[in-house]
Amino acid sequence: HTKVGNATNANFPVDDRGAVYHLGVAKGELSPRILTVGDSERAAKLRNELLEDAEKPVSHRGFVIHNGKYKGVKVSIVSIGMGPSMMDFLVREGRYVVEGPMAIIRYGTCGSLKDVKVGSLAVASQAVLIRRNPDFWHQDKHSDCKNYDISLPVDGDKELVQTLTNEFRSTFTDRETVVGINATADSFYSSQGRIDPEFDDDNHNLINTLIEKFDNKVTTLEMETFQLYHLSKRSKQPIKAAAATIILANRLSNAFLDNETKSRLEIEGGRACLDALIKIDLNN
Numbered sequence: 001h002t003k004v005g006n007a008t009n010a011n012f013p014v015d016d017r018g019a020v021y022h023l024g025v026a027k028g029e030l031s032p033r034i035l036t037v038g039d040s041e042r043a044a045k046l047r048n049e050l051l052e053d054a055e056k057p058v059s060h061r062g063f064v065i066h067n068g069k070y071k072g073v074k075v076s077i078v079s080i081g082m083g084p085s086m087m088d089f090l091v092r093e094g095r096y097v098v099e100g101p102m103a104i105i106r107y108g109t110c111g112s113l114k115d116v117k118v119g120s121l122a123v124a125s126q127a128v129l130i131r132r133n134p135d136f137w138h139q140d141k142h143s144d145c146k147n148y149d150i151s152l153p154v155d156g157d158k159e160l161v162q163t164l165t166n167e168f169r170s171t172f173t174d175r176e177t178v179v180g181i182n183a184t185a186d187s188f189y190s191s192q193g194r195i196d197p198e199f200d201d202d203n204h205n206l207i208n209t210l211i212e213k214f215d216n217k218v219t220t221l222e223m224e225t226f227q228l229y230h231l232s233k234r235s236k237q238p239i240k241a242a243a244a245t246i247i248l249a250n251r252l253s254n255a256f257l258d259n260e261t262k263s264r265l266e267i268e269g270g271r272a273c274l275d276a277l278i279k280i281d282l283n284n
């Protein structure tokens with residue numbers, strides 16, 4: 001594990017070496033081209049299978065950074081764990097340590113609201129955010145208070161989304177790649193409409209609401225893509241962002257993908273992501 005030393009500025013903590021407080025890297029220690037995944041084992045496999053000249057990984061606070069080259073181009077593969085706040089750390093602290101324009105592709109797993117087989121792939125053209133609103137369960141709530149807030153859609157980078165879609169469709173000729181809206185939730189459970197008899201979640205209608213609100217265009221449910229798309233758009237320096245997922249769970253049929261297929265799709269899809277990442281021109 002990497003050590004981060006004392007920080008002095010509470011607004012944006014960096015140590016005396018210039019390492020950011022959570023990612024543990026300083027300026028120049030992260031590539032402008034980033035492939036990010038949730039699972040640290042997925043990141044390690046991608047590093048082992050696909051990176052050349054890989055450096056010793058930097059591991060801090062649940063983030064693991066693998067720097068190396070893909071087809072001669074410098075890239076970073078970063079595992080971040082789960083949820084919008086982990087993506088927030090990556091985009092903000094990553095932005096601080098990288099000079100100039102960036103491209104970030106997320107490759108994760110997801111549930112699907114479409115009638116597609118598990119083991120299909122998805123690319124997110126847009127993303128919405130679903131947040132559980134705790135006030136709904138409060139005794140002093142307003143009468144119009146909703147149980148789950150669903151945001152308006154935010155676009156991914158059109159060019160990178162198209163490049164990623166093309167790479168997926170040419171890589172996976174034996175299975176479908178669906179393109180549509182990703183719904184990013186602040187829980188794997190309640191705000192993705194999973195029913196948990198142990199908790200009062202009031203979410204029985206959530207999946208139908210999502211399907212109807214966006215005219216049946218929500219294809220995937222996971223936990224990070226919205227934060228990536230939203231922050232990339234709000235970054236003052238350019239960040240091109242796109243996201244792809246393995247459809248692990250079908251939320252309509254309740255099917256779940258086997259580990260062996262998932263493992264294979266992680267590598268093949270990871271290669272497709274890296275191909276898209278190195279093709280993109282960062283400067284226009």
Ligand code: R1P
Nearest residue numbers: 037038039082108109222223
């Ligand atoms: C939940 O199981 C996790 O899987 C998905 C979700 O977004 C969440 O992070 O992505 P990863 O497989 O990349 O972690």
Ligand code: URA
Nearest residue numbers: 109110111222223249
């Ligand atoms: N990841 C999620 O967040 N949801 C799923 O259903 C599967 C993977």
